Amino acid sequence: xxxxxxxxxxxxxxxxxxxxxxxxxxxxxxxxxxxxxxxxxxxxxxxxxxxxxxxxxxxxxxxxxxxxxxxxxxxxxxxxxxxxxxxxxxxxxxxxxxxxxxxxxxxxxxxxxxxxxxxxxxxxxxxxxxxxxxxxxxxxxxxxxxxxxxxxxxxxxxxxxxxxxxxxxxxxxxxxxxxxxxxxxxxxxxxxxxxxxxxxxxxxxxxxxxxxxxxxxxxxxxxxxxxxxxxxxxxxxxxxxxxxxxxxxxxxxxxxxxxxxxxxxxxxx
Numbered sequence: 001x002x003x004x005x006x007x008x009x010x011x012x013x014x015x016x017x018x019x020x021x022x023x024x025x026x027x028x029x030x031x032x033x034x035x036x037x038x039x040x041x042x043x044x045x046x047x048x049x050x051x052x053x054x055x056x057x058x059x060x061x062x063x064x065x066x067x068x069x070x071x072x073x074x075x076x077x078x079x080x081x082x083x084x085x086x087x088x089x090x091x092x093x094x095x096x097x098x099x100x101x102x103x104x105x106x107x108x109x110x111x112x113x114x115x116x117x118x119x120x121x122x123x124x125x126x127x128x129x130x131x132x133x134x135x136x137x138x139x140x141x142x143x144x145x146x147x148x149x150x151x152x153x154x155x156x157x158x159x160x161x162x163x164x165x166x167x168x169x170x171x172x173x174x175x176x177x178x179x180x181x182x183x184x185x186x187x188x189x190x191x192x193x194x195x196x197x198x199x200x201x202x203x204x205x206x207x208x209x210x211x212x213x214x215x216x217x218x219x220x221x222x223x224x225x226x227x228x229x230x231x232x233x234x235x236x237x238x239x240x241x242x243x244x245x246x247x248x249x250x251x252x253x254x255x256x257x258x259x260x261x262x263x264x265x266x267x268x269x
Contacts, residue, residue, distance in 0.1 A: 033126035039090050083115065105139075
């Protein structure tokens with residue numbers, strides 16, 4: 001079952017660079033990299049969705065927005081440009097996930113969307129590959145140029161401190177494996193609007209302006225990455241890891257409790 005609350009949050013729009021895609025490929029092979037979850041009642045599935053959204057809320061409110069790891073998250077949320085979907089994966093059918101992507105791609109009002117899969121067991125590497133393959137498959141079915149960029153969020157993503165860009169996976173440690181899409185046209189507008197500067201100079205001041213021209217600003221993606229790295233180091237990387245790990249562990253504890261409760265109800269029926 002999938003649920004789609006009317007609005008969600010764009011947690012990491014700022015960590016997505018401008019994307020250049022090749023034309024849509026032929027329909028690629030794509031298979032779920034995890035086993036199906038146990039069958040549960042519709043009531044329990046709804047409870048799973050509530051827990052997943054609460055965990056996602058904590059990640060976004062208490063981490064991403066609290067420390068401004070994405071300067072556009074709050075504005076996008078308040079503008080209603082985002083959606084969140086929770087999918088309880090009790091089958092190995094791919095089509096429901098593709099349909100969610102197609103729904104997002106076809107709705108120009110949605111700038112950022114998240115597809116959350118609670119409790120699945122999948123490594124960060126396999127999840128990254130699956131997100132890529134699923135997005136490619138959706139674009140192949142749509143035909144034409146790609147519409148969405150993707151980011152794979154996972155509670156165990158690996159990162160290094162070699163440079164600001166290698167730290168980005170740390171900020172993508174959502175409580176559950178999550179596939180995030182961002183509309184390419186909106187990303188392009190964002191980067192174009194933030195990375196260009198137009199100035200009006202009187203003709204007689206042109207030579208002075210050229211002589212004293214300030215150095216160009218680094219691209220937006222670089223600036224945000226560097227700012228995030230500085231904030232993370234200020235807060236302390238062990239503290240951030242512990243905070244995000246606690247969110248993920250709390251959610252999993254709640255999921256397991258729901259499974260046990262559902263099993264007890266079935267046993268007594």
